[in-house]
Amino acid sequence: MIHNFNPGPAALPPDVIARAQAELADYHGCGMSVLEISHRSKEYEAINAAAEANLKALLGLGDDYRVLFMQGGASMQFALIPLNLLPAGATAEYIVTGTWGEKAYEEAQRVGAVRLLASTAADGYRSLPSIDAITPDPQAAYLHLTTNETIQGVQWPAELPDLGSVPLVADMSSDFLSRPFPAQRFALIYAGAQKNLGPAGVTVVVIRQDMIERGRKDLPVIMRYATFAKNNSLYNTPPVFAVYMVNLVLEWIKDQGGLAAMAERNARKAALVYAAIDGSDGFYSGHAVPAARSLMNVTFRLPTPELEKQFLNEAQAAGMVGLAGHRSVGGIRASLYNAVAPESAAALADFMQDFAKRHG
């Protein structure tokens, strides 16, 4: 058995893979693969509608929100958000708690006027900024933050502090659907699918109707949220297979008990790995301060780069893959997204204890 700790693309539920495989050559008896059906067919329209409905049901959202299935990844959203929502004369505010927030902020600077409201760069992105030091401008076009920083392993709590009345825009690529959260507080949420909700190739955008309406009208048509909303994400050919897979994952989440069940499962997994860090007498040192620890990406170092290399090699030999930290920071990162089995987290924690005992 392989334990897949890839940071994204990442593990998918085995039941979802099995179902996709079983019906790959003939989708629901139509005689064609889901890869071969038209995006205007009744089969695909049903998938598209079900994916939107399942997602809104999981988030508890009503008609004042739309779900869009777009392409280009979160990185494309870094540009599309200010292009759509940051008109000339206005300012957008960014809170940066890691590499992805930094990228979002840098890309927005190429589009319009932005202000860095808070950053934890000075402490190496180990923590969350003090809320007392943050004063959002209620007149800002929007306030952007990254709920989970995949590379540093720093996560905001599900219940964010009070940030005033400014429209909140959140990159949730790496913790979307991993726990219940008050989705109604957000004006726009986006997430690349390849961590918690499907394969690479589709980006989910959850957007409040008023944000669609206030979008700039002088953009290329394909870059407007309004185009996707008006056409139910079918203005042009969507990434059919990726949306199909997302819908299978959404049904799996529902079958498991929804976001509360995911939160329980994810907390249990992360607790095992953090316990292995905290119980190692300093052999493993976590990157994030305890109050900012991510339940999705557990990041830590070993005493030396040589030991880290040995750790990765031995883990690989034991069937644990995807544990190398991001090339920009090194160290170890265990990604524990929804589909990662509790048994995999337990196997990793056991391995960590054993490795520390042998080398500590």
Place this chain on the structure above:
Amino acid sequence: MIHNFNPGPAALPPDVIARAQAELADYHGCGMSVLEISHRSKEYEAINAAAEANLKALLGLGDDYRVLFMQGGASMQFALIPLNLLPAGATAEYIVTGTWGEKAYEEAQRVGAVRLLASTAADGYRSLPSIDAITPDPQAAYLHLTTNETIQGVQWPAELPDLGSVPLVADMSSDFLSRPFPAQRFALIYAGAQKNLGPAGVTVVVIRQDMIERGRKDLPVIMRYATFAKNNSLYNTPPVFAVYMVNLVLEWIKDQGGLAAMAERNARKAALVYAAIDGSDGFYSGHAVPAARSLMNVTFRLPTPELEKQFLNEAQAAGMVGLAGHRSVGGIRASLYNAVAPESAAALADFMQDFAKRHG
């Protein structure tokens, strides 16, 4: 057996579907699905490199070209091409021979200065413009055309007329890799994969190195061709499964004998269907004039809308799907992309003869 005449997403080679299905749960013995592997893994880097190499080999292109795997469809390229390649003060020229060329031209107008060099709108997009009437400006930023118009069924010959020294940019979404053509004449070629080369979800861009270098540097990073070229299409997470499928299709084309074999196969299929039109004593009327007929999309009308409806219903009952003309033009459209079997074209031609006999 289903005969899949979908205009895109469209039929894929049965061998490709079978292989994807067989290895979906365990990619080459790595213990994970291709949907779960990292885009930084050696497995995916091999897929990515093979897809670029296979494509360049099929096109006979060398180091002065790059192949990029992007997202967003041809519709995103309609915007990205002028954003990258149409600087302030310059003009781009468009030849419009159908709906997709029209859309490309309209989107470019939202970005910069464009000139309509020729259009066949006046004759309902049935023909190709007379080359004598076209005088490209050698100083233009580029000249854009659509080699095959999917909706109208109008196709340029593989060997384009002489258009001077202006950089040629071509939307080949619906006839890419369907025949040999002098790829070296183009500065940029783009194609959504979902017709001739794979599933929906990836757009192939073949770009000459000098066009990459002349791209605008003040765009969002994610919108620059240079970003994709410099990072081998791995600046951010690519649509892994779609690129994997494209590579399987490229290998299938190679195994069939390459572009020459595709051209022979496609000409044979189209000849069967056009013969059914031409032999029907006017019961079927082709949309395109014979000199502009597409080998990819055969478009025709029946004497009345009622007969067209009956034709589609009976065809569906006989296992032939995807034959309805685009909702913007009506009528019948048979898409005969690479993967459509010659037996399917023969079955359609037989059905057309029989239907005409019964209703003519």
